[in-house]
Amino acid sequence: MSVVALSPDQAQSPTRHELSYAPPCNVSLPEMCSRLFASLPRSDQRRKGMDYIRGLLEVRGRKSIRNIAALVGGQATEQSLHHFISDSSWEWGPVRRALAWYTVSVVPPQAWVVRPMVIPKAGRHSVGVERRFFPEHGQMLNAQQAVGVWAVGEEASVPVNWRLQLSPAWLAEDRRRRASIPDDASAETLGECSLRAYLETAAWRLPSRPLVMDARGGDITSTVSQLLDRGTQMMLRVDDSLRLSVRDPALKGFDTTPRPVHQIMSASRGLQRPVVWPGDGAVRCSGLVTAVRVALPAAAGRRAGRGDGDLLLLGLGNNDRRRPREVWLTDLTSVPPAFLMRLRGMLSRVDQDLAHGADQVGIRDFAGRSYRGWHRHVTLASAAHVLAALGDADDAELGYAS
Template sequence: MIDHYPAAVRTGHALPAQAQAPSASRDLTLAELSSRVLASLPRSDQRRKGLQYLDGLLTVQGRKSIRNIAKLLGTQASEQNLHHFICDSTWDWVPIRRALAEAVDDALPTRAWVVRPMTIPKAGQNSVGVGQHFSPALGQTLNAQRAVGVWAASESASVPVNWRLYLPSSWHTDDARRSQAAVPEGASAESLHGCAVEASRETQLGWGLPVRPVVFDLDEAPEPLLETLATSHAPLMARVGEDTLLTVVDRVMGGREQSPLPAHRIMAMAGNMRRPVPHGRPLPGRVQGMPLAAAVRVELPAYPRGSEHRQLVLLGTGDYGSRWPAELWLSNLTTVPMEYLARLRQLTARAARDAAVVADRVGIRDFTGRSFTGWHRHVTLASAAHAVTMLGDPARQLPHRVR
């Protein structure tokens, strides 16, 4: 069993000045969630260290390093033990993630699995997966780790439940580097979008979770992901670039069937089809405008009609009085109302906000070690800390408690 007491009681030390006093609701949620998600750890000392690490992620201000978390325990030996628990132990993070996904899916309830990237800037070259990455948002090249997270998302909250670390090509040819970072032999080369697809498959299919739409909130979908949209029977939706070529097959836009056109031009021509769509639950601090959306049935021009590839729907979104379209999305959900697709898109905004406001606060990017296994264990427990923050907030009025 895991001790269900606040940090100061468990460790025998008063919380230091830099720690944040937890609320009763948060402590209760921590006790309930940790009992469920840490149950796969085989030893009681591992479950105790897991709970201590969670407490540190939730209470320490500033960087959530192993050293800063260990200060809550009061002795230098505790730092060594905690470092071993995260970086050198043998416990498997996958059962913890699966239990977390099941608990969060029960509590929200989940509307969709939102798949989104995470960039972690790094100063050196030794952290696992670090490489050069050009950031369009910043207009510069970063030295960074890149990962893909799968988020259980609802209108009221979102929580990351699975992660896949992207390894640049340089990490697949340097055996010494892989050995130093303890990269397993099974970690083969794949694109960032390949990471996204595999992470979503593991989460929903591999773990036997309920089938829900998967929304890929990436920069834009490349050709392999577009083909996945057209061939998969799973409900999928992906952000696409303005220049993505598509063939219109929608009867309301007759006469365009034979000419592949860029997605932004198709949606510009569909401007008179725009309709207001519900906001859903508003995000805190957001100035509400009038969101608009339009949907057009399309096909991929590389796969002619009559092939095994399915028709798709192109969704354009934007706000009244602003540039149209602001965003473009492609989905294989061709039989649902346009408003449903618009609500799926709104879940990506929910996940983006929660990533910035909550995940970063509990240290999702703060792992300072070098190892592949250490990174995965840290982000797993940081995801659980994120869940405690979201589910333990009474202001969110979530429909279910963690069971």
């Protein structure tokens, strides 16, 4: 069993959760580049783009511009590639959108996963770099923080869009100018950056699939409201301090007063049920899942235009019946808990493919300082990841038909 992407009709039908899957077609470097670089008017730019992707696939070790140039040309090529990535005029937005549409043709998505990516840095001049505490690492790091939007399919997960989180310090006039940060860029929290990355991707009118995201630490009420506004199906990990109204008749003694999630979970221990769901391959996962119908606080619900709509609060615990170790919120109220736990597992799938796929093609290796250069690099590294995951990179030819 794997995960099907639900339409609104399917989400309401308890009998329609079998998976549909079309195996991805073979992909190649020239064929992909003919689609990715259709917006680039000059043939030399299209050739450089393919050279860069080829270098990301074939260079051993760090995927620096110098190492890529040594593979595909030499010193003159290094200067040319540096200009192409950091100083050229081509827009990465149309290329990234073309990559997203190409990706969904070869990796039929079952969900969209939004996941942060930490990029440690030795210095302080790379755009967006800050010294901050990263809970997932348990320490202070000098690093950039980006957010990726991943298409997760049966065979692979691949990034289709990126957003770089910027603090107010990076919008000061001198730093903005040195890093070529555009005027419309704004300071964002991680939660704001994650939501905007998804909404930007959704504006490309890609296939509608459930959104899976760790939303802890952000304004969850605002996030849920905005997603409900646009009709996005969602599976969000939330903080246990979030306040929600209980709407479940199985819980007695609760009025509509918003209460913190940890209090709702404590009162719901009698609703725990053992659930088994498929992991990767033949692995079977299990745990105790508590499911409680809830709603956003009334004011937020009215703003979202869905004040009467129920959500499902899910607590996942171990078989020792202790307090849930994870709490999730979803609007997929009519699908089996095993299906929802499978969606939850897609965060781990992305983490694995980041470490064993995207990192191998240098997604974090950009050493320049500019905002434009960073975005161009991660766009082309995402394309290289698609090829590495599904294509035959060893047979890719350097020639480009202009």
